[in-house]
Amino acid sequence: MGRLTLDDLKKIKEKQKATFTLREGGYRAKVTVHMGTCGIAAGARNIMTALMDEISKTGTEDVITTTSGCAGLCAREPMATVEILNTPPVKYGDLTDAKIREIFKEHIQGGTPVDKYAVVVGSETTY
Amino acid sequence: MEKVRANLLMCAGTGCVASGTPKVRNALQAELEKQGLANEIKIVLTGCNGFCAEGPVMLVYPEEIFYQRLTVEEVPKLVEEHFLKGRPYEKLMFKDLEKRHAIPLMNDIPFFKHQVLRVLRNKGLIDPDRLDEYIARDGYMAAAKALNEMTPEDIIKTIKDSGLRGRGGAGFPTGMKWEFASKSQADQKYMLCNGDEGDPGAFMDRSVMEADPHSVIEGMIIGARAIGATKGVIYVRAEYPLAVQRLQKAIDDCLEAGLLGKNILDSDHTFHLEIYLGAGAFVCGEETALMRSIEGQRGMPRPRPPFPAHKGLWDKPSVLNNVETLAQIAPIILHGAEWYRTLGTEKSSGTKVFALTGDIKNVGLVEVPMGIPLRTIIYDIGGGIKKRNKKFKAVQMGGPSGGCIPENLIDIPVTYEDVVKTGAIMGSGGMVVMDEDTCMVSTAKFFLEFTADESCGKCTPCRVGTRVMLDMLTDITEGKGKEGDIETLQDLSRDIISTSLCGLGQTAPNPVLSTIRYFKHEYEAHIKDHWCHAGICSNLCSFHISEELCKGCQACFRACPQQAIVGEKKKAHRIIQELCIQCRSCYDACKFASIEIKPAIRKDKPELVSKDEGVTK
Amino acid sequence: MKPRGDHNIRICLGTACYVKRVEESLNKIKDTLKIDVGDVTEDRKFSLETVRCLGACGLAPVMVIDEETYGAVTPKKVLEIIKEYAGEAAVSNKR
Numbered sequence: 001m002g003r004l005t006l007d008d009l010k011k012i013k014e015k016q017k018a019t020f021t022l023r024e025g026g027y028r029a030k031v032t033v034h035m036g037t038c039g040i041a042a043g044a045r046n047i048m049t050a051l052m053d054e055i056s057k058t059g060t061e062d063v064i065t066t067t068s069g070c071a072g073l074c075a076r077e078p079m080a081t082v083e084i085l086n087t088p089p090v091k092y093g094d095l096t097d098a099k100i101r102e103i104f105k106e107h108i109q110g111g112t113p114v115d116k117y118a119v120v121v122g123s124e125t126t127y
Numbered sequence: 128m129e130k131v132r133a134n135l136l137m138c139a140g141t142g143c144v145a146s147g148t149p150k151v152r153n154a155l156q157a158e159l160e161k162q163g164l165a166n167e168i169k170i171v172l173t174g175c176n177g178f179c180a181e182g183p184v185m186l187v188y189p190e191e192i193f194y195q196r197l198t199v200e201e202v203p204k205l206v207e208e209h210f211l212k213g214r215p216y217e218k219l220m221f222k223d224l225e226k227r228h229a230i231p232l233m234n235d236i237p238f239f240k241h242q243v244l245r246v247l248r249n250k251g252l253i254d255p256d257r258l259d260e261y262i263a264r265d266g267y268m269a270a271a272k273a274l275n276e277m278t279p280e281d282i283i284k285t286i287k288d289s290g291l292r293g294r295g296g297a298g299f300p301t302g303m304k305w306e307f308a309s310k311s312q313a314d315q316k317y318m319l320c321n322g323d324e325g326d327p328g329a330f331m332d333r334s335v336m337e338a339d340p341h342s343v344i345e346g347m348i349i350g351a352r353a354i355g356a357t358k359g360v361i362y363v364r365a366e367y368p369l370a371v372q373r374l375q376k377a378i379d380d381c382l383e384a385g386l387l388g389k390n391i392l393d394s395d396h397t398f399h400l401e402i403y404l405g406a407g408a409f410v411c412g413e414e415t416a417l418m419r420s421i422e423g424q425r426g427m428p429r430p431r432p433p434f435p436a437h438k439g440l441w442d443k444p445s446v447l448n449n450v451e452t453l454a455q456i457a458p459i460i461l462h463g464a465e466w467y468r469t470l471g472t473e474k475s476s477g478t479k480v481f482a483l484t485g486d487i488k489n490v491g492l493v494e495v496p497m498g499i500p501l502r503t504i505i506y507d508i509g510g511g512i513k514k515r516n517k518k519f520k521a522v523q524m525g526g527p528s529g530g531c532i533p534e535n536l537i538d539i540p541v542t543y544e545d546v547v548k549t550g551a552i553m554g555s556g557g558m559v560v561m562d563e564d565t566c567m568v569s570t571a572k573f574f575l576e577f578t579a580d581e582s583c584g585k586c587t588p589c590r591v592g593t594r595v596m597l598d599m600l601t602d603i604t605e606g607k608g609k610e611g612d613i614e615t616l617q618d619l620s621r622d623i624i625s626t627s628l629c630g631l632g633q634t635a636p637n638p639v640l641s642t643i644r645y646f647k648h649e650y651e652a653h654i655k656d657h658w659c660h661a662g663i664c665s666n667l668c669s670f671h672i673s674e675e676l677c678k679g680c681q682a683c684f685r686a687c688p689q690q691a692i693v694g695e696k697k698k699a700h701r702i703i704q705e706l707c708i709q710c711r712s713c714y715d716a717c718k719f720a721s722i723e724i725k726p727a728i729r730k731d732k733p734e735l736v737s738k739d740e741g742v743t744k
Numbered sequence: 745m746k747p748r749g750d751h752n753i754r755i756c757l758g759t760a761c762y763v764k765r766v767e768e769s770l771n772k773i774k775d776t777l778k779i780d781v782g783d784v785t786e787d788r789k790f791s792l793e794t795v796r797c798l799g800a801c802g803l804a805p806v807m808v809i810d811e812e813t814y815g816a817v818t819p820k821k822v823l824e825i826i827k828e829y830a831g832e833a834a835v836s837n838k839r
Binding site: 003004022027040045052066069 | 131132133134136163166167188189190210211212213214252259260262263264265266267268271275383384385386392393
Binding site: 146180526560574 | 757758759760762763764768795796797798799800801802803804806813815
């Protein structure tokens with residue numbers, strides 16, 4: 001690591017931010033890729049891979065990704081839900097490698113939902 | 128840069144490693160690779176999580192799902208359900224008391240909910256072997272502040288104002304200790320760390336050294352700056368190999384990064400730090416004995432004064448702080464004395480780590496603000512007594528130097544002052560909970576065995592006195608106790624306390640005094656009635672089956688190694704006393720509490736046993 | 745000095761283990777192997793030692809055989825574990 005100065009300490013802290021965003025919370029956006037049996041069969045794995053690729057290429061640190069089960073709309077798989085903090089979640093369907101990359105740029109980074117791929121805005125009522 | 132979507136923080140503390148973390152980790156890694164998830168999900172081995180009884184444990188981020196009792200067999204299902212399909216796997220979650228439903232989130236589990244983490248701030252959150260992860264959690268920022276922006280006086284004032292007291296047991300104010308040493312003039316001073324955790328039943332220091340070694344080192348760098356020391360030693364028991372390994376790795380990394388050695392963080396301060404392995408003698412936790420031991424001599428205490436702050440290691444001014452105390456330092460420097468005082472009481476500020484063990488449901492390591500009721504620790508965090516039908520009897524605090532706190536005092540606030548009033552001591556923080564099946568005379572004997580063994584032999588009262596007391600206690604537990612024994616034990620205790628040189632002798636009789644204070648009737652029952660109510664002292668009890676309560680389920684019949692139990696199915700059973708060896712197997716096996724413990728059947732005094740329970744042919 | 749056996753059994757006598765009645769397991773081992781603490785069996789397969797607190801109090805009572813730690817032991821459990829080692833030792837002797 002070489003000899004450290006106070007500035008180096010701050011730099012290391014900054015660099016490790018993503019890891020601890022994951023462990024301590026404080027993220028801005030959460031993307032859920034639906035990976036039920038149907039989702040996996042429809043290619044959800046590639047969606048996750050593409051998403052991870054975008055996140056690491058752009059050095060994004062405040063976005064976390066997770067998986068969940070079937071979203072209940074098997075016909076539109078692969079699907080993903082994007083939740084930006086304090087805004088309603090948006091579910092996207094019929095995803096492809098290119099589409100998720102576009103969503104990443106427009107919605108996750110830009111903050112504007114990509115209406116043409118959106119299946120539904122908001123979530124079901126839960127108890 | 129690799130991007131990971133989930134971190135699996137697996138506990139690699141001594142407890143969990145013994146329960147199987149390494150095997151589960153390997154299986155998990157293999158399964159993640161098999162499922163193509165190895166690049167996006169990372170396994171991190173952390174220090175002790177604290178919930179040792181449920182090990183191996185794992186925390187999944189970002190969801191904060193807590194899994195326990197992991198096994199190699201469950202790994203494929205866990206990976207498929209949670210990491211592939213995103214459905215947290217209920218089977219491995221913590222179950223609430225009634226076992227009705229699972230609690231997925233760590234912070235919802237009562238064991239964790241009541242805790243406030245300062246010393247254990249990084250527990251289970253960072254990889255202890257990685258300096259950068261420690262730095263990411265504000266690591267070494269306090270050292271930087273202390274070295275560059277503060278004078279030694281500033282540092283000492285902050286620590287004094289914080290009210291921090293030594294966590295090793297006696298509770299001496301840390302800031303004052305530092306002040307004395309800083310005022311001593313010498314060409315060389317030493318900053319020392321006491322990692323000789325010898326109190327059986329306490330393991331918080333081990334846990335801190337394993338989980339967050341850098342926090343100890345940072346505390347030492349700050350302390351060294353405050354007192355003007357350029358050299359330091361961490362004294363660790365050789366019985367803690369994992370702690371030694373992690374500390375050594377941390378020291379090596381610090382040397383490379385310029386956090387130890389010359390010109391720390393580009394300042395003109397120097398601090399050389401090394402580890403010294405102790406052989407685990409209890410007396411070496413005493414400061415003067417510890418310093419003799421580092422010097423290569425036999426670990427024996429010497430009279431004070433001179434205090435180590437004036438004449439310590441190699442006769443140079445030295446400060447010796449306990450591991451937990453040192454781990455408290457960095458946050459105090461960073462956030463200030465006022466912040467530290469927001470928790471705890473006027474005289475006992477901040478938090479304290481306790482090792483909760485014994486007959487309690489949630490065994491493990493807990494950190495709580497001082498001043499909270501003992502009851503909260505035992506019932507809310509600890510979950511109460513483990514066995515459903517057993518009652519709480521006492522909690523032992525302070526190990527061989529401490530005492531027992533009985534049920535009627537369980538609402539005291541946990542502070543240095545309040546605990547001492549009960550006759551126990553805060554000590555290093557061991558809390559051993561005992562249920563009604565515990566014999567208090569045997570417990571006192573157990574601790575005396577320990578101190579008699581560990582007495583270094585320098586002072587006669589301690590060397591001989593503890594042995595005499597042990598012999599008397601042994602007699603009492605074997606039915607050879609005499610009238611007046613209790614008074615003799617008390618007299619001897621007072622003598623040993625007032626004429627011993629060091630803490631070992633001065634506190635050795637405490638377990639006896641405190642059990643006599645609260646459980647004198649048990650001593651009397653042992654001596655006069657030959658009756659150990661708990662059924663532990665096998666010469667002083669006999670086992671009988673209650674005809675009303677016995678359901679004739681034959682559980683005791685199967686458990687008895689002597690075939691001393693007779694009776695037909697679904698009818699009350701009977702124990703043949705001549706065959707019984709008082710092994711308690713039937714007592715533990717009975718689900719209907721129908722086994723009664725009565726006084727020993729004495730051949731010399733058969734009248735002591737009523738006729739219906741008498742010797743049967 | 746006494747030699748150690750092929751397998752060295754260490755029983756923790758720390759407070760937590762004591763409260764959880766490790767003594768019963770210890771006595772079981774003594775009876776079964778017919779040795780005392782500090783001794784080695786006649787066939788030199790097992791030796792028995794006691795230690796003060798291994799710091800694994802969460803798993804109390806604790807027994808360590810060679811490098812392997814066994815938690816929450818009972819007289820019944822220690823017997824099973826020792827039988828396993830005895831069997832294995834017999835196999836290695838045949839080779």
